[in-house]
Amino acid sequence: MRKVIVSLLITVAFNLASASSESDTSLAKLTSMVQSFSSLSYQGVFVRSQGVAMNSMKIRHGLIDGVEYESLIDLDGDKIEVIRIDDSVICVYPDISFANTAAPVSAPLKQFKELNGDRLLEGYRFKLSKKIELIAGRKAQKLTLLPKDSYRFGHAFWLDMENSFLLKHDTLDAEGKVLDRVQFTDISFNPTLKKSDFLPRLGTYSRHVVSVTPKMTDNKWHFTWLPDGFAPVWRDARLLNDRTAMLLLSDGMTSISVFVEPTDTIKPYSVMEMGATTVGEMSRSLLTDILRLTIVGEVPEKTVEKMLMSFAPRTMQ
Incomplete structure (x- = not known):
């Protein structure tokens, strides 16, 4: 034995x-x-x-x-x-x-x-x-x-x-x-x-x-769930304009871009797929704000949907 x-x-x-x-x-x-x-x-x-x-x-x-x-x-x-x-x-x-x-x-x-x-x-x-x-x-x-x-x-x-x-x-x-x-x-x-x-x-x-150095702002959000290996690439959020901020995550191979923008209306979850690229969008009421969330990445649709639902303000930690 x-x-x-x-x-x-x-x-x-x-x-x-x-x-x-x-x-x-x-x-x-x-x-x-x-x-x-x-x-x-x-x-x-x-x-x-x-x-x-x-x-x-x-x-x-x-x-x-x-x-x-x-x-x-x-x-x-x-x-x-x-x-x-x-x-x-x-x-x-x-x-x-x-x-x-x-x-x-x-x-x-x-x-x-x-x-x-x-x-x-x-x-x-x-x-x-x-x-x-x-x-x-x-x-x-x-x-x-x-x-x-x-x-x-x-x-x-x-x-x-x-x-x-x-x-x-x-x-x-x-x-x-x-x-x-x-x-x-x-x-x-x-x-x-x-x-x-x-x-x-x-x-x-x-x-x-001309490559312009983007303005950065404090990252006020986090995800309560992420697939193993995925983590933020930037510590702060990148400002694309006066209203829209961008977060970037990666698992070392694949990048996922997250766009956050204030809005006045609630938009239900919608998704579009082209090849390996998935684009998911929805509006969510978080604390006192309504935010339009858009996630773009070469990941399955289930990943995008789950990340959208896991998006939360840091004050909720």
Whole structure:
């Protein structure tokens, strides 16, 4: 009997050590992935699909004379471009009238630049595949983040075997259905890039985007419930205007934005979903105020609804 118990203890210890080793290896690969976005020179085309919507983008990134250059062009529709030279950002539109109505182009790779390993371990298990796959003509290894609960989505990353660059990313629901996908169809590293490759095209309208340091205010609210691993990114609330404040939470992978605005009317709970993104809204009477609450995040609808109902003033603690 003692031999059986000892054998079981050894097996459990081995499994725990293996899981810990796989987590350490996976976190190291994710860290290398994030570093590759800014340290490598690359040029390629990727496709992003969200639900039934799909569009393709061309990205160029390089370090020229010690300065970081990046260009992102929407290849569908009117070919809006965003050029970044270190911290200077330029949006390029077909003309001035189009600039007043077009939504800015965003790079989906940037969402992973704030990965937090400690929080990831609270919310996800890691699975590193031994199978080597081919993505955009490059050898890649698949790393899957399996959620420990039903309040977040799963993620699958295909990382370049040579440099850990992210070649493909899937956001997955509980059944493994792909909700959102970013995949390179063509990618080359160390391309010959010049400063002239990052100039606005002739005949277009360019607008410099100035990053304004937002005003902050005391965070008067909290959540009586949050999924494990989720915590505020900012200690204070960010003021978007005279009426609207914003809170930001993250589990180390996924961010959830919370917008708080005073209102005069009670609005029932409503929700909209597009791919992995869920937008929930409702008005609640809290103490002497009626607040319109809006939550936006790449999380299941049940998470958004439960967070809306868990929102409370700190004085109620």
